Amino acid sequence: MNKEIFSEIPMRTWNWLGVNEATVDKDLLVESQKLDIDIEADHHEKMVVEYRKESYGIVNISIGENASLKLTQLQLMPEERNHANEVNIVLEKKARLQLVAVETGAKSFASKVNIILKGDKSQADVSVLYFGDGDRSLDMNYVLDFQGRKTVGNLEVYGGLMGESQKIFRGTLDFKQGSKQAKGYEKENVVVLSKGVRNRSVPIMLSGEDDVVGNHAVSSGKINEDKLHYLMSRGLSPAEARKLVLEAAFNPVLELIEDEVLRQEIDSYIKERLENE
Amino acid sequence: MAQEKTYIEDIERTLYDIKNVDKSKYKSQSGLTEDIIRDISARKNDPEWMLEFRLKSLEVYNQLSLPNWGPDLSELNMDEIVTYVQPDAKMTGSWDEVPEDIKDTFDRLGIPEAEQTSLAGVGAQYDSEVVYHSIQEDLVKQGVIYTDMETALHEHEEIVRDHFMKLVPPKDHKFAALHGAVWSGGSFVYVPEGVHVEIPLQSYFRLNAAGAGQFEHTLIIVEKNASLHFIEGCSAPKYNVTNLHAGCVELFVNDGARLRYSTIENWSRNMMNLNTKRAVVGKDGVIEWVSGSFGSHVSMLYPCSVLKGENAKCEFTGVTFASKGQNLDTGASVIHCAPHTSANISTRTISKAGGKATYRSAVKVTKNAPYAKCSVNCESLMLDDISRSDTLPTMDIEGDEADIGHEATIGRISDEAIFYLMSRGISEDEARSMIVRGFVEPIAKELPLEYAVEMNNLVNIELEGTMG
Numbered sequence: 137m138n139k140e141i142f143s144e145i146p147m148r149t150w151n152w153l154g155v156n157e158a159t160v161d162k163d164l165l166v167e168s169q170k171l172d173i174d175i176e177a178d179h180h181e182k183m184v185v186e187y188r189k190e191s192y193g194i195v196n197i198s199i200g201e202n203a204s205l206k207l208t209q210l211q212l213m214p215e216e217r218n219h220a221n222e223v224n225i226v227l228e229k230k231a232r233l234q235l236v237a238v239e240t241g242a243k244s245f246a247s248k249v250n251i252i253l254k255g256d257k258s259q260a261d262v263s264v265l266y267f268g269d270g271d272r273s274l275d276m277n278y279v280l281d282f283q284g285r286k287t288v289g290n291l292e293v294y295g296g297l298m299g300e301s302q303k304i305f306r307g308t309l310d311f312k313q314g315s316k317q318a319k320g321y322e323k324e325n326v327v328v329l330s331k332g333v334r335n336r337s338v339p340i341m342l343s344g345e346d347d348v349v350g351n352h353a354v355s356s357g358k359i360n361e362d363k364l365h366y367l368m369s370r371g372l373s374p375a376e377a378r379k380l381v382l383e384a385a386f387n388p389v390l391e392l393i394e395d396e397v398l399r400q401e402i403d404s405y406i407k408e409r410l411e412n413e
Numbered sequence: 414m415a416q417e418k419t420y421i422e423d424i425e426r427t428l429y430d431i432k433n434v435d436k437s438k439y440k441s442q443s444g445l446t447e448d449i450i451r452d453i454s455a456r457k458n459d460p461e462w463m464l465e466f467r468l469k470s471l472e473v474y475n476q477l478s479l480p481n482w483g484p485d486l487s488e489l490n491m492d493e494i495v496t497y498v499q500p501d502a503k504m505t506g507s508w509d510e511v512p513e514d515i516k517d518t519f520d521r522l523g524i525p526e527a528e529q530t531s532l533a534g535v536g537a538q539y540d541s542e543v544v545y546h547s548i549q550e551d552l553v554k555q556g557v558i559y560t561d562m563e564t565a566l567h568e569h570e571e572i573v574r575d576h577f578m579k580l581v582p583p584k585d586h587k588f589a590a591l592h593g594a595v596w597s598g599g600s601f602v603y604v605p606e607g608v609h610v611e612i613p614l615q616s617y618f619r620l621n622a623a624g625a626g627q628f629e630h631t632l633i634i635v636e637k638n639a640s641l642h643f644i645e646g647c648s649a650p651k652y653n654v655t656n657l658h659a660g661c662v663e664l665f666v667n668d669g670a671r672l673r674y675s676t677i678e679n680w681s682r683n684m685m686n687l688n689t690k691r692a693v694v695g696k697d698g699v700i701e702w703v704s705g706s707f708g709s710h711v712s713m714l715y716p717c718s719v720l721k722g723e724n725a726k727c728e729f730t731g732v733t734f735a736s737k738g739q740n741l742d743t744g745a746s747v748i749h750c751a752p753h754t755s756a757n758i759s760t761r762t763i764s765k766a767g768g769k770a771t772y773r774s775a776v777k778v779t780k781n782a783p784y785a786k787c788s789v790n791c792e793s794l795m796l797d798d799i800s801r802s803d804t805l806p807t808m809d810i811e812g813d814e815a816d817i818g819h820e821a822t823i824g825r826i827s828d829e830a831i832f833y834l835m836s837r838g839i840s841e842d843e844a845r846s847m848i849v850r851g852f853v854e855p856i857a858k859e860l861p862l863e864y865a866v867e868m869n870n871l872v873n874i875e876l877e878g879t880m881g
Contacts, residue, residue, distance in 0.1 A: 149773060
């Protein structure tokens with residue numbers, strides 16, 4: 137199979153960990169759905185991008201001064217298909233971005249997101265939900281590049297893994313020299329539901345500037361037993377209790393999806409998979 | 414008005430930078446060839462299998478590439494490195510028999526004094542050979558062996574053969590292969606079952622020759638339910654040519670045993686420190702690493718713990734201080750291979766004056782390690798905006814029963830904390846000093862006393878001007 141490097145982490149680590157780069161089939165990248173968008177200064181937009189059949193999608197966005205964008209990107213590919221997607225966003229002075237990314241489809245997918253906080257006081261809030269089951273492969277690489285002063289970047293990631301799924305999540309906060317008083321925060325919470333899962337996390341923090349505050353945290357574990365017992369003591373079956381706990385874990389992202397129909401679709405999709413487990 | 418920065422002095426290096434005239438008895442040619450390896454092996458009177466091991470390692474070295482990650486190593490030219498420097502001194506158990514200039518060096522470093530007051534045994538290596546080794550008589554009576562690697566290779570050949578580079582095979586990476594080819598000196602420790610060595614043993618490695626490499630091998634075996642605290646120190650004077658340190662440490666901590674391995678690395682700023690350390694821990698065993706990285710021009714050092722037995726534990730506490738001209742890439746890795754294994758990694762890094770500090774870690778939980786627990790905490794303090802501080806952890810977890818947590822922070826001294834302390838009547842200078850001391854305190858308290866004092870030199874703060 138012809139493979140091509142699709143994305144790389146900004147700073148390499150031990151090769152034996154297998155996280156330095158993501159490779160995808162070359163064929164996958166032949167046809168792409170491409171979107172180039174400029175949000176003009178002082179404009180405020182909302183956008184929803186859905187991937188249901190496209191093998192490769194690219195979204196390039198620039199957000200002008202004082203402008204804002206809420207971008208909801210849903211990857212709902214059929215489970216037998218492979219997929220790759222790419223998002224590149226540049227924020228000018230005081231621009232705001234809210235990115236809600238849901239990665240629940242495809243047999244194997246790779247996504248890369250590069251957000252450049254170029255303008256002073258620009259801010260990006262990124263919320264990611266991923267869910268893997270069966271023998272699916274999930275590969276994500278998110279980079280928040282802090283260049284302007286007083287920039288703010290938050291990356292919150294919620295994941296669920298079951299079956300024999302394999303996932304790599306790479307999240308980088310990169311504070312460039314000059315990004316004075318920037319603040320960055322990254323959090324990944326992973327709930328693991330099956331013994332066959334392989335879960336890899338690479339939370340990177342790079343800094344060439346002292347006057348910044350950066351924090352990252354990752355937690356990975358099974359569903360909290362106490363919560364399950366409590367719910368089961370209230371009459372729920374073990375499967376129902378697990379569903380409820382997972383739904384609660386995903387809620388911080390799901391509630392950001394404004395379209396009720398889409399939200400229900402994702403919710404049902406995850407429930408169905410949990411029931412089939 | 415431009416803000417002035419907190420100024421933290423570098424470690425006082427005068428003590429370490431005193432050079433002795435090179436009176437070596439023999440030096441190999443610079444570079445790395447089969448003839449050089451054969452010559453080193455013959456001079457050391459290696460058994461045949463060790464010569465073969467060295468030559469195979471050389472083959473591996475020539476096959477492997479430099480790592481494509483981590484600091485730039487292009488300054489290192491092996492053709493210019495002298496891999497074996499034999500000092501004009503025989504290994505002895507009496508400081509009186511050590512040549513005056515070498516003894517003076519170790520006196521200045523406080524080794525004989527520490528031996529009298531707080532150590533149960535001392536090993537002192539000068540360039541490529543150990544020149545002094547001692548151990549308290551009562552430990553010998555209990556069956557404890559503490560000697561140089563060359564003596565161990567001849568007097569305890571089977572044990573060495575069973576363990577030597579089994580944890581760190583030459584194929585592990587290019588500098589492990591280099592070590593396998595040219596290793597010389599180092600310490601061998603064997604603690605029999607049930608024996609507790611209450612007072613630490615210490616080995617000190619001093620590299621005096623310019624343009625040379627030091628490749629000592631440390632092999633420690635702590636048998637079932639035994640315990641040991643081993644301290645390793647190292648330093649070198651500064652030269653204008655590159656020196657190389659590619660040591661190897663292999664630690665075998667058997668069931669129920671406990672080993673604390675403390676290191677203060679204070680190499681000179683022309684040193685490439687490419688060291689490999691690894692421990693394997695049996696059921697209910699404990700490995701504790703305390704690691705301070707202050708010196709060298711470039712460091713790549715990531716002690717690895719393989720938790721092989723059920724309920725094995727690892728504690729890693731490390732501090733790295735990178736200043737001008739330094740690129741210190743340090744961290745730790747833990748591999749959980751058995752149920753109920755646990756690890757706790759806690760590190761602090763400080764960077765200043767253009768120094769680059771990188772924290773790199775790996776936590777691997779295999780399918781065979783249900784109920785594994787691991788907590789990683791990394792805090793980085795930057796003292797100016799011309800330095801770098803990077804954090805690059807990786808977690809690779811198989812199975813659904815592991816409980817893994819990672820936290821990291823990066824930043825500078827908080828103005829709020831300074832204001833708070835000043836509001837309590839503490840001067841600004843003292844407030845800053847307290848904060849930096851507090852930052853490294855979790856590490857300092859784990860160090861042996863003499864090294865804790867050295868750590869205090871680190872936080873000797875001078876303040877200039879206002880809040881930085």
